[in-house]
Amino acid sequence: MFGGTELAALRAIVGDDGILQGASVERAYDCDAYTVDRSSPTAIALPSTTEQVSQLVQWCNSRNVAFTARGAGTGLSGGAMPALGGLVISTKRLNQILVIDIAGWRLLAQAGVVNAHVSRAVAAHGLHFAPDPSSQSVSTIGGNIAENSGGPHTLKYGVTAPHVLGCKLVLPNGEIVSIDRHEDSPDLLSLVIGAEGLLGIVTEAWLRLTPVPERVETVLISFSTIRDATETVAAIIGAGILPAALELMDRRILDAVRQAFGLEFPEATQSMLLVECDGDPVECKREIEQVFELAKAPIEARLAQSEEQRASFWMARKKGIGAMGRLAPTIVTHDGVIPPSKLPEMLEFVYEVAEQHQVGVANLFHAGDGNLHPCFYFDDREPGAVERVVNAGEAIMRRCIELGGSLTGEHGIGIEKLDMMPLMFSEADLEMQGWVRDAFNPTNLCNPCKVIPNQKGCIEHRRRWRGAAT
Numbered sequence: 001m002f003g004g005t006e007l008a009a010l011r012a013i014v015g016d017d018g019i020l021q022g023a024s025v026e027r028a029y030d031c032d033a034y035t036v037d038r039s040s041p042t043a044i045a046l047p048s049t050t051e052q053v054s055q056l057v058q059w060c061n062s063r064n065v066a067f068t069a070r071g072a073g074t075g076l077s078g079g080a081m082p083a084l085g086g087l088v089i090s091t092k093r094l095n096q097i098l099v100i101d102i103a104g105w106r107l108l109a110q111a112g113v114v115n116a117h118v119s120r121a122v123a124a125h126g127l128h129f130a131p132d133p134s135s136q137s138v139s140t141i142g143g144n145i146a147e148n149s150g151g152p153h154t155l156k157y158g159v160t161a162p163h164v165l166g167c168k169l170v171l172p173n174g175e176i177v178s179i180d181r182h183e184d185s186p187d188l189l190s191l192v193i194g195a196e197g198l199l200g201i202v203t204e205a206w207l208r209l210t211p212v213p214e215r216v217e218t219v220l221i222s223f224s225t226i227r228d229a230t231e232t233v234a235a236i237i238g239a240g241i242l243p244a245a246l247e248l249m250d251r252r253i254l255d256a257v258r259q260a261f262g263l264e265f266p267e268a269t270q271s272m273l274l275v276e277c278d279g280d281p282v283e284c285k286r287e288i289e290q291v292f293e294l295a296k297a298p299i300e301a302r303l304a305q306s307e308e309q310r311a312s313f314w315m316a317r318k319k320g321i322g323a324m325g326r327l328a329p330t331i332v333t334h335d336g337v338i339p340p341s342k343l344p345e346m347l348e349f350v351y352e353v354a355e356q357h358q359v360g361v362a363n364l365f366h367a368g369d370g371n372l373h374p375c376f377y378f379d380d381r382e383p384g385a386v387e388r389v390v391n392a393g394e395a396i397m398r399r400c401i402e403l404g405g406s407l408t409g410e411h412g413i414g415i416e417k418l419d420m421m422p423l424m425f426s427e428a429d430l431e432m433q434g435w436v437r438d439a440f441n442p443t444n445l446c447n448p449c450k451v452i453p454n455q456k457g458c459i460e461h462r463r464r465w466r467g468a469a470t
């Protein structure tokens with residue numbers, strides 16, 4: 001707990017109602033959506049301007065207090081969890097869209113603006129913000145930038161990075177800088193996007209807007225085996241078709257969505273693909289026809305006949321993880337990448353690993369770009385359950401790397417995959433990443449113990465996570 005003098009100094013920056021402290025607040029902010037690793041903050045600050053963020057960061061530096069930025073807390077790798085306590089700087093009140101430039105197809109938003117609110121603000125002008133994480137109804141622009149988030153439409157439109165034109169950043173020493181893309185200077189924006197909040201706190205960002213496609217066709221295809229669905233994905237990509245979205249859901253997810261939201265599908269269904277093509281109407285129709293032809297032994301294929309039906313198809317995909325809450329009290333959603341051609345063998349491996357480690361697993365993921373999300377469901381109060389889930393996750397990540405993939409497609413490293421970084425990076429690679437972090441964040445007060453392994457002062461925390469110390 002901060003004492004009276006410290007609280008008075010913080011309240012002088014953000015106002016009396018801008019600092020939260022106490023047992024219930026500490027509990028509410030001790031993790032993000034990766035709930036197996038927790039650490040309580042000392043206090044929460046709710047700034048509403050860049051200058052306030054800067055003053056808070058300067059105060060933390062003067063007291064040697066760690067600080068961690070937090071958007072909506074939907075991160076799935078523990079990024080917003082305050083590993084060493086200290087101040088959580090929430091962007092909840094940085095929630096204004098400051099400039100809408102329709103002619104320039106761009107918009108300036110504060111970091112706490114919710115992703116979906118950006119598209120909503122410009123929908124009447126036929127524009128949208130293309131990055132669409134499935135958490136988009138709550139996750140923030142600052143969180144999306146920090147994680148370089150993807151989403152179902154990443155396959156065609158890319159992750160967050162190409163849709164950010166510049167940002168205002170409070171450096172870890174409290175200085176305020178503006179970073180833009182300039183062809184003739186180093187691309188610092190690319191360092192900040194995806195840095196998981198280690199290089200400073202983004203307070204504003206210029207976002208690139210994209211025209212809403214002229215035509216969208218969405219089809220939901222049911223298969224009686226998961227292999228038929230994964231082979232269909234490989235066939236679509238192999239045929240050179242680039243759908244806007246190509247998402248796979250397995251039977252366990254479908255059962256959860258059926259229970260929660262009444263989704264209907266044939267009883268023999270073991271997996272479903274959601275395929276969306278968009279763009280020029282003639283091209284779009286041609287692509288969807290090819291998708292129908294390439295589907296391997298489908299038992300049903302439904303083309304959305306209205307915007308309402310399209311939304312109901314997407315509901316199955318976007319609410320899938322939420323619906324998993326019906327299966328067990330704890331969920332850990334992993335995030336690995338493999339070449340799409342390896343999907344059939346990889347999915348079989350995922351089910352085998354889950355069985356070996358006696359943990360439930362369901363799968364819904366961005367199949368087109370080979371971005372897996374094995375979703376483990378379990379009860380973390382059961383002795384040994386967390387350890388089994390962590391070990392199963394590690395086995396899956398190892399296999400992703402062996403197959404030429406990567407540790408994360410979009411959820412980041414955070415604290416969850418810290419110990420797995422050496423699977424993918426050499427000592428020299430990690431040392432170089434440390435230099436970049438140190439150039440921005442030499443005191444390591446800004447979001448410590450994340451992404452780069454073996455940080456000073458972080459060992460104890462990692463032991464606790466592993467359950468090796470009490």
Ligand SMILES: Cc1cc2nc3c(=O)[nH]c(=O)nc-3n(C[C@H](O)[C@H](O)[C@H](O)COP(=O)(O)OP(=O)(O)OC[C@H]3O[C@@H](n4cnc5c(N)ncnc54)[C@H](O)[C@@H]3O)c2cc1C
Nearest residue numbers: 071072073074075079134135140142143146150197202410
């Ligand atoms: C149901 C569900 C579905 C999801 N689907 C997807 C998906 O499809 N694609 C995807 O990529 N992710 C997905 N996610 C993960 C998550 O929603 C994204 O990572 C999202 O971008 C996090 O945003 P947030 O505002 O919740 O950030 P938080 O969780 O609050 O923070 C995430 C990280 O960003 C840092 N951060 C936050 N704000 C700032 C800032 N202003 N400046 C600097 N650093 C900052 C934090 O310190 C932390 O390290 C999903 C999560 C859930 C729960």
